[in-house]
């Protein structure tokens with residue numbers, strides 16, 4: 449039976465003034481909407497207790513498996529307000545399918561895609577007042593964070609027997625506080641984020657914890673983000689800490705690392721590969737060596753390079769720091785990059801026709 453995520457009887461609501469204040473200057477993931485969708489799962493019983501309740505602390509004991517063994521997965525998607533006031537999600541079924549794959553990898557129970565999508569729709573509907581107008585940046589939205597944790601109070605190392613699923617929401621503006629400014633990337637040739645056979649393709653917290661030390665180093669060295677390479681040969685480009693990587697060649701190829709189990713199957717990545725032909729670009733998924741890339745950036749073979757993901761949409765890359773060598777990108781806010789960015793945002797915010805059928809109406 450499908451989960452309904454009906455509203456609890458005791459929901460409380462923020463004032464219009466408070467919401468307007470938070471919408472004026474949204475801080476990514478720092479403020480949360482009034483409510484959350486929840487459901488629990490028990491081995492032998494399945495999913496139950498689905499509801500939309502007030503945003504509140506979780507009943508997690510110190511012995512909970514998630515705290516010790518990182519048995520946890522999450523997702524990220526956004527609710528967009530269109531000019532007519534309607535609210536939409538972008539390809540939530542894709543997030544739901546990835547959530548199933550992540551759950552399987554982390555020995556968590558799977559949540560049917562329809563239930564996942566319904567939980568997101570219900571929270572965005574109940575908290576529709578928290579979905580901002582797109583604003584001057586044209587990018588404000590309500591970020592939804594579905595997640596699942598194993599919270600049985602038991603230190604034995606075992607698959608989850610008690611699980612909590614939840615969706616929370618946070619109003620967001622542009623991911624990078626300074627707006628669309630080309631990123632400077634630190635090339636990380638030593639510390640890997642994930643490895644073949646590991647959990648790179650799953651969206652689980654451990655992958656992100658493993659990337660933080662490199663991220664700190666990047667900041668110290670004046671970079672915004674880290675570009676990770678593979679864990680074996682330390683030369684094949686993988687992705688950034690929280691975004692996929694793409695380069696545009698001077699003859700119109702849109703090149704991105706192939707999916708080999710170590711990088712996240714980004715939904716933005718997939719969508720860009722699907723719209724690329726409409727923009728006159730040929731999508732190519734293949735291995736890209738870091739030396740080939742940096743050589744191609746220097747020679748002009750790759751005049752444009754960018755990162756992509758739900759949070760930042762499409763963000764141009766302006767330079768790389770590889771050891772002590774600085775490599776500048778020829779066209780850091782290049783025409784093709786900005787066109788891809790605009791195309792995606794226009795579909796998400798209803799400013800262009802959704803010819804692919806990617807949007808799911810909330811209300």
Ligand SMILES: Cc1ncc(COP(=O)(O)O)c(C=O)c1O
Pocket residue numbers: 524687688689690691692712713714715716717756757758759
């Ligand atoms: C490691 C990583 N790669 C790529 C992405 C981009 O994925 P998506 O486009 O589905 O947001 C994300 C963000 O979700 C991520 O965390």
